[in-house]
Amino acid sequence: MSKRTDKAKNPFQFYTSVKLRELTGRKARNLRELAETIKDVPGSVIYYHTHVFLQKHQSSSPEPPNDFAYWVSRVLGEYKLGEELASIDICEFSTIRELREKVINVIENYLFENKDPLRYAPRDEEFEFVKAHSLVMPTGFTAHSLKEFEEIIGKVTIHSIYFHIFEARLRLEKGVNDFSFWIGTSAGAPELAGAIAALDPYTFTMEGLRQKLMDSISKYGCNKK
Amino acid sequence: MKISDYEQIVGKETIYELGLISKKLKKKKIQCINSTKVGGGVAEILTCLIPLMNDLGINATWDVINADPEYFNVTKAFHNALHGNVSDITRSMFDKFASTGEEILKSTKIYGDIVFVHDPQPIALVEKKTKQNKWLWRCHVDVSRPYMEVWEFLRRYIEQYDISVFSSPKFARQLEIPQFLVTPSIDPFSEKNKDLTPSEIDAALRRYDIERDKPIITQVSRFDYLKDPLGVIDAYRLVKKYIDCQLILAGNRAADDPEMDLVLNDINEKKGKDPDIHVLLIDPKTNDIDINAIQRASDVIVQKSIREGFALTVTEALWKAKPVVASAVGGIPQQVTNRYSGLLCHTVGGAALKIREFLNNPAYAERLGRNGKEHIRRNFLSTRHVRDYMLLFHYLYNPEDIIYL
Numbered sequence: 001m002s003k004r005t006d007k008a009k010n011p012f013q014f015y016t017s018v019k020l021r022e023l024t025g026r027k028a029r030n031l032r033e034l035a036e037t038i039k040d041v042p043g044s045v046i047y048y049h050t051h052v053f054l055q056k057h058q059s060s061s062p063e064p065p066n067d068f069a070y071w072v073s074r075v076l077g078e079y080k081l082g083e084e085l086a087s088i089d090i091c092e093f094s095t096i097r098e099l100r101e102k103v104i105n106v107i108e109n110y111l112f113e114n115k116d117p118l119r120y121a122p123r124d125e126e127f128e129f130v131k132a133h134s135l136v137m138p139t140g141f142t143a144h145s146l147k148e149f150e151e152i153i154g155k156v157t158i159h160s161i162y163f164h165i166f167e168a169r170l171r172l173e174k175g176v177n178d179f180s181f182w183i184g185t186s187a188g189a190p191e192l193a194g195a196i197a198a199l200d201p202y203t204f205t206m207e208g209l210r211q212k213l214m215d216s217i218s219k220y221g222c223n224k225k
Numbered sequence: 226m227k228i229s230d231y232e233q234i235v236g237k238e239t240i241y242e243l244g245l246i247s248k249k250l251k252k253k254k255i256q257c258i259n260s261t262k263v264g265g266g267v268a269e270i271l272t273c274l275i276p277l278m279n280d281l282g283i284n285a286t287w288d289v290i291n292a293d294p295e296y297f298n299v300t301k302a303f304h305n306a307l308h309g310n311v312s313d314i315t316r317s318m319f320d321k322f323a324s325t326g327e328e329i330l331k332s333t334k335i336y337g338d339i340v341f342v343h344d345p346q347p348i349a350l351v352e353k354k355t356k357q358n359k360w361l362w363r364c365h366v367d368v369s370r371p372y373m374e375v376w377e378f379l380r381r382y383i384e385q386y387d388i389s390v391f392s393s394p395k396f397a398r399q400l401e402i403p404q405f406l407v408t409p410s411i412d413p414f415s416e417k418n419k420d421l422t423p424s425e426i427d428a429a430l431r432r433y434d435i436e437r438d439k440p441i442i443t444q445v446s447r448f449d450y451l452k453d454p455l456g457v458i459d460a461y462r463l464v465k466k467y468i469d470c471q472l473i474l475a476g477n478r479a480a481d482d483p484e485m486d487l488v489l490n491d492i493n494e495k496k497g498k499d500p501d502i503h504v505l506l507i508d509p510k511t512n513d514i515d516i517n518a519i520q521r522a523s524d525v526i527v528q529k530s531i532r533e534g535f536a537l538t539v540t541e542a543l544w545k546a547k548p549v550v551a552s553a554v555g556g557i558p559q560q561v562t563n564r565y566s567g568l569l570c571h572t573v574g575g576a577a578l579k580i581r582e583f584l585n586n587p588a589y590a591e592r593l594g595r596n597g598k599e600h601i602r603r604n605f606l607s608t609r610h611v612r613d614y615m616l617l618f619h620y621l622y623n624p625e626d627i628i629y630l
Contacts, residue, residue: 016242020616021406023397044626124369124554128394130406135616137245137630157238171627 005147008186012149012178014141014156017134017163021048026129030118031076034068034127035107041129043096047171048132050090050099054162054206065202068103071127076119081110090202094175134167146187150217158206165201165209177201179213192220226414228280228608234413235608243608246615247281249630253618255285256337260300260346262289264477266409266537267343267365273412273607274614281611290347291332296325300346301484303379306372307345308451308532319378323349339618342386351385359621362386365409365534367555369395387621392535393556403624405617408559409535410610411544411601416513418544421521429518433505435473440584443473443523445516445541448488448506451532453552456573458495458502460529463577468584471501475519477512520545525583525590529576530554540605543567543597548583548590550576560605566597 026041028034038046049067065086073082084106093099121127139160143149153161164178174181176197184193195216201209232240257275259267271287278285299318306314326349335353342350343363354360362383368376368391380400383389388403397404411418430437442461446452454474461472474492478485489504496502507515520526526542526549533555540560542549549567551557561567568579583590603609619628 016245018242018246018612018616020613020620023391023394023404023406025397025399025404042626124395128397130394131626133616133620133626133628135246135619135628135630139242139245155238157236157242159242 005145006188007144008146008182008188010182010186012143012182012186014139014143014152014160015136015163016139016157016160017136017167018159019048019052020133020135022131022133024129024131027126028129029121029126031072031078031081031107031111032118034072035104035111037127037129038068038100038104038107042131043100044133044171045129045131046096046100046103048130050103051166052130052132054166054202068107068127071121075121075125075127078110078119081107084110090170091200093170095173096170099170134163134171136163146183146189146192146217146221149183149187150214150221153210153213153217158210161210161213162206189220192216195220226276226412228277228611230414231606231608234602235606239608243281243612243615246612246619246630247278247283250615250618251282251284253283253338254336255283255339255341255618256335257285257287257341257343258290258333258347258350259287259343260290260292260297262287266534269412269415269417269537270409270610271343273410273415274611277607277611278614281615283615286337288333290329290350292325292329292346296321297346299325303345303375304366305451305484306375307366307368307379309370309372310451310532311372314372314375322378326352339621341614345379348379348382351382354385360386361388361390361617361621363390363407364396365392367393367396367532367534368398369393388617390617393559395555405620407610407613407617408556408605409537409540410605410607411537411540412607413544417517418541419517421514421518425514426518426522429511429515430522432508432511432515433503433519435471435503435519435522437522439501440468440470440524441473441522442470442525442527442580443475443519444527444529445475445520445538446528446530448474448476448485448492450484450488451530453529453531454488454492455495456531456576457527457529458492459573460527460576460580461502463574464580464584465501467581470524470584471503473503473505473519473523475503475505475507475516477507477509477516516541517545520547523547525550525580527576527580528552528557529570529573530557533557536560539567540601543594544601544605546591546594546598548594549597550579550583552576560600561597562600565593566600567593 026037028037053065069082069086072078088102139156141152143152168174168178180193180197184190262268275285275287299321339359341361344365351360384401390405390407392408444457492504520542526547528536528539528551530552535556539551539557551561553569561569563569570576570579
């Protein structure tokens with residue numbers, strides 16, 4: 001068990017990631033087209049539509065937490081399916097491929113059980129598929145101890161926190177978020193690492209998540225004094 | 226303004242991140258080219274962004290093309306045609322576009338490592354593309370349902386560019402080059418958006434003989450049929466049945482807009498002798514501050530466009546925390562989430578109903594206005610726009626899904 005001020009085995013370098021959005025020109029007008037297009041667009045499209053809300057609404061989240069759910073509910077008026085899509089627990093998936101399969105399964109099961117005629121989106125309200133390019137760079141901030149780590153969490157942009165919590169785990173397929181990995185393996189605080197890994201990050205706003213991380217580290221530090 | 230001035234609005238960490246992104250672009254020359262330095266959203270955006278890029282250490286410059294008024298009549302007709310407005314497009318217009326394009330090629334010097342061309346007017350410049358430079362075409366027009374003859378004519382130019390950039394996913398078309406999404410932005414420190422004192426607002430209203438004795442409904446836009454000013458008057462008259470209010474239609478004269486007088490005639494005819502309808506042709510000398518004051522003095526801002534690019538007037542209104550009623554067209558739904566940051570409408574009757582909702586429920590109007598302002602602060606200010614452009618520049622040299630700097 002380490003103290004907050006103990007020097008870590010290896011320093012933690014903070015990176016950040018910003019997004020450039022590419023238009024694919026692909027559109028869906030109904031649920032069947034949505035499912036079929038989800039099957040063959042690149043993984044970076046699935047990633048975009050299941051994560052864009054996190055960075056768009058950083059302090060408040062008025063929309064269901066993925067674009068598929070939003071469109072299905074608000075445009076097609078399929079509220080039950082919209083809620084099912086919104087409640088997919090992204091933390092359960094360690095690859096975009098698995099997440100894509102889950103989204104397709106939810107839509108296809110609904111189509112199988114629901115024999116009503118397909119609803120069509122009005123003109124100009126089709127689902128438009130967008131792809132995310134990530135530009136990843138070092139922030140120049142390096143933490144050598146948990147105390148420094150906590151201080152830097154308070155200073156970096158939400159894009160940096162987003163990168164280490166969401167993108168590293170799912171898009172870069174590391175399986176665990178970067179913060180938990182470093183805290184567990186280098187900073188000698190496996191309990192804290194476990195607590196951060198067990199957070200439900202998709203239900204926080206980004207600023208809320210920043211505060212939660214700082215509180216968790218601070219609380220851990222108090223307990224170890 | 227300096228980039229550091231924006232810290233007070235977007236936060237220190239955001240400005241620091243812009244510095245990180247700009248580091249590897251400092252040796253690149255960015256040459257922006259459009260058709261005018263005065264009037265219209267593109268000129269406003271470049272006026273703001275070019276100094277910010279330079280302040281970040283990027284060598285960005287701005288040139289405009291030289292062409293005769295007849296050429297701009299043709300490009301205005303093309304602009305309308307791209308919006309899907311089937312106007313009288315003739316063979317001679319294509320000939321004029323091509324022949325003036327040749328002259329523009331001769332008279333415009335290309336020196337940028339990255340040449341950033343805005344809208345169709347300078348589009349033919351891409352004929353000067355070499356292996357030494359990268360070319361971006363930035364489309365500010367809603368091309369979701371264009372008149373195909375014009376689109377196909379322009380496409381032969383567009384597809385010579387390395388990448389294209391659009392303001393809304395709805396504008397994406399089948400193209401052989403990548404298409405990116407970059408939404409426009411506003412500058413919070415510009416004359417049009419900066420905070421004003423009550424006396425500055427009152428002074429502007431006095432210049433146009435506007436009294437604040439009745440609720441003010443305002444639409445700010447060019448006098449253009451696509452902005453549906455006649456439909457706004459219809460909506461105002463439906464509201465007036467229940468609420469004694471006044472309407473302001475305010476706009477200015479853009480250098481490349483020859484159609485405006487026709488629209489103004491129709492508006493004045495429809496207005497008749499109603500003293501509560503104010504049609505304001507804003508004085509170019511005080512344009513920005515007057516628009517700012519009028520927006521701030523308004524109780525509801527309307528943007529009942531039939532077609533839109535992005536609708537920066539909506540962005541401006543939301544930034545002032547105003548309740549907005551706007552058509553769900555172009556880039557407006559990206560800014561206004563219905564019943565969260567404003568109210569969307571599709572018809573004259575719908576617009577009137579929603580204006581009444583706001584006027585009769587001030588607390589609701591204030592809440593949606595506040596949400597709208599926060600949405601703009603986080604997503605549609607100049608700092609985010611500069612960031613997106615820098616990302617595009619990086620992509621030109623590293624066309625990957627994940628780009629490591």
